[in-house]
Amino acid sequence: MADFDAGTEFDRQVQTLVDLGYPGLAGMTDTAFRGLVAPLRGPVLARAATTQPPTGRVPFLLVVSRALVPLEEAVPLTTLVGKSSPGVIERFYAPGELERFVSLKELEVPEADVYVAFDIDRGEEFCGVVPLDALEAVAGRDRTPLTIEEGVAFITHYPQALAKNKCFSLGGSRLGDRRVPALWISKGAPKLGWCWEGNPHTWLGLASAGDRGH
Template sequence: MSDQTSPSFGAGAEFDRQVGTLTALGYPAMSGRTPEQFAELVAPLRAEAVAHANTPYDLDAGRVPFVLVVTRELAPVERTMPLTTLHGGRLPGFVDRSFEPGALERFVATKEAEPPAPDAYLLFDVERGEEFCGAVPDDAMAVVAERGRTLLTIEEGIALVTHHPQVLVKNKCFSLGGSRSGDRRVPAIWISQKAPKLGWCWEGNPHTWLGMASAGSRRA
């Protein structure tokens, strides 16, 4: 997809598409709401999308202007990850068994990546960070911070793949340094068994196929 910028790419229409995607996947029922109630919940974010989606849109480069994120308070990670698929694929995403029982609950947003709302919000200027493929995650996270950008959380990574499965491709997958559990593990989403997989890697171990996803800002 060629680069486009807001408002020419239609931020309002793109927001509506993302709401439609979540509705079709069952997010309203998952959050205990009807489709109408869910639409009402996220409706105020539409104006924010139109006003602030002004960065390049290039799926080939893994960059999108914004992503609508639903927090784990409404949609648990264990239920949303299986709703992801690869672009053109059918196999459901999954959580790797390397997460011991109760581990996902301990992977929470860092102070710098705290969500601005308890239910839903927008993540702007999102990049999968393929330039960091092969870099030590600790080093990549430091560079992202120096640039004044923010690391993606697990929920945000799932949202990115949900709305834009084209960004998850072979050798261009990404770590999610915005969620940590107090140890050396850094969660990541990559491709396994022809499906998206949520796993983790050590903060000091580089992988040629894992970049570091980041964003410009969050708004509620």
């Protein structure tokens, strides 16, 4: 495996967010935004990986909360590798409904404007598996499903994570019904949609995280 430098990767992710215009969307200057994120560098370096994980896994993600930058503004900033079409939100989310898909309490997602999710796996092994069964398997490994914000962060920092037949559900955000949010590819762009928790799809796995910090 290739060597991995967590500090360099942290700086790259910060720069990616700045380049995409996150500070402006958050009503902040670039300097203020960098100052907001800077305290996360310590926790990241404290548990730094030294080797680059295999494809489909990443050591950490800087996750911006929807309270700071709404999903409706963050999703269009995502693109596929080599493509320029902006990410879209599936029309079958009713107006205002997306905001009601919130993180599960048991995930203990940090109540912070920006936080870190560690040890991310897009979960391609769960392609073709019923989401409910995938969620049970993930829980059995002391891991938790990604939230919508974490999924958006995943493809923002690693556009290559969203690939043909290797898309993923985001079971960490739920509305209390049978729908599970998911990210897939449509018309050459990322799309945030949802699928039923009891329906398997050959092209849809279940993404998960090891833990979170702030």
